[in-house]
Amino acid sequence: DIVMTQSPDSLAVSLGERATINCKSSQSVLYSSNNKNYLAWYQQKPRQPPKLLIYWASTRQSGVPDRFSGSGSGTDFSLTISSLQAEDVAVYYCQQYYDSPRTFGQGTKVEIK
Amino acid sequence: QVHLVQSGSEVKKPGASVKVSCKASGYSFTSHGISWVRQAPGQGLEWMGWISTYNTNTDYARKFQGRLTMTTDTSTSTASMELRSLTSDDSAVYYCARVVVYEVFDSWGQGTLVTVSS
Numbered sequence: 244d245i246v247m248t249q250s251p252d253s254l255a256v257s258l259g260e261r262a263t264i265n266c267k268s269s270q271s272v273l274y275s276s277n278n279k280n281y282l283a284w285y286q287q288k289p290r291q292p293p294k295l296l297i298y299w300a301s302t303r304q305s306g307v308p309d310r311f312s313g314s315g316s317g318t319d320f321s322l323t324i325s326s327l328q329a330e331d332v333a334v335y336y337c338q339q340y341y342d343s344p345r346t347f348g349q350g351t352k353v354e355i356k
Numbered sequence: 357q358v359h360l361v362q363s364g365s366e367v368k369k370p371g372a373s374v375k376v377s378c379k380a381s382g383y384s385f386t387s388h389g390i391s392w393v394r395q396a397p398g399q400g401l402e403w404m405g406w407i408s409t410y411n412t413n414t415d416y417a418r419k420f421q422g423r424l425t426m427t428t429d430t431s432t433s434t435a436s437m438e439l440r441s442l443t444s445d446d447s448a449v450y451y452c453a454r455v456v457v458y459e460v461f462d463s464w465g466q467g468t469l470v471t472v473s474s
Contacts, residue, residue, distance in 0.1 A: 281458065283460045283461075285401075285461075287401075292451050292453075292464035292465065292466060292467055293393075293401065293451075293461070293464060294464075295460060295461060295462045298457055298460045299457070304462065336400065336401055338401075338403075338460075340457075340458050340459040340460060343415050343417075344403055344417040344418065345391070345403040345406075345459050346403065347400055347401040347402070347403070348400070349400050350400045350401075
């Protein structure tokens with residue numbers, strides 16, 4: 244199974260500041276035939292289901308604010324919130340869909356400093 | 357607008373089975389597969405498996421094989437997940453999710469809490 248490891252486990256950022264979450268996969272999730280990274284990011288607020296933010300490592304889902312961006316390739320990825328808003332307080336998960344079983348990172352909790 | 361509405365909370369005894377349903381609306385049901393993801397209390401997300409709503413092909417996570425069955429009913433646009441031989445470790449919120457772009461989950465049900473307790 245591909246193991247997804249996120250860092251840090253939690254971070255506190257001031258309103259308006261940048262937040263960056265890292266995600267590392269135990270093997271590459273880059274499919275060479277189409278040059279796509281099979282990596283998605285989700286946001287989960289308390290008592291809510293997860294919400295898709297990013298797929299193909301950097302493609303923003305429709306309706307997601309442009310302060311959210313994804314980057315990286317191969318085994319190392321990042322989710323950046325360029326200017327943290329109060330409504331961004333949540334747990335964020337990365338997920339690989341390169342291979343079965345689909346696996347998630349352990350989650351990163353983002354709070355306001 | 358895409359909606360996935362799941363059945364209500366369940367309390368089961370160890371060794372029992374649970375079946376959770378997920379009714380889809382707002383899109384063509386057979387155009388997208390359904391995956392099931394669970395979340396134990398205070399824990400992360402765990403993918404359980406996927407079912408094609410087009411041809412009922414399935415892909416189950418190895419840890420659940422033998423006690424997990426996913427089904428669909430295209431006449432009611434409903435997907436279901438049955439988990440057998442429950443233990444306390446199966447206590448979790450179970451989510452269904454619509455699959456797009458290979459296996460990315462763009463819409464989720466509200467979740468169904470399953471509690472396994474003697």
